[in-house]
Amino acid sequence: MTCRDAIDILADYVDGAMPAELAAELERHLAGCEPCRAYLATYRKTGMLGAIAGRVDMPAEMQTRLRRFLSEQLRRA
Numbered sequence: 001m002t003c004r005d006a007i008d009i010l011a012d013y014v015d016g017a018m019p020a021e022l023a024a025e026l027e028r029h030l031a032g033c034e035p036c037r038a039y040l041a042t043y044r045k046t047g048m049l050g051a052i053a054g055r056v057d058m059p060a061e062m063q064t065r066l067r068r069f070l071s072e073q074l075r076r077a
């Protein structure tokens with residue numbers, strides 16, 4: 001699993017809407033990947049996941065900006 005894969009499925013993981021097998025695979029990635037752990041912690045703290053997953057009403061432009069912000073954070077981590 002790549003970091004990109006992990007981030008794509010983090011929303012489902014936090015929601016608990018993920019098959020146990022896939023969750024286990026994600027956890028294996030997280031165990032060895034500090035940036036992704038930090039990413040997950042940030043998501044949980046800020047509650048931004050809903051916005052990323054499109055589950056919260058947010059203008060498209062803001063979603064784009066938020067995604068860009070988050071991917072910059074990840075690059076820096």
Ligand SMILES: [Zn+2]
Nearest residue numbers: 003006033036
């Ligand atoms: Zn990673």
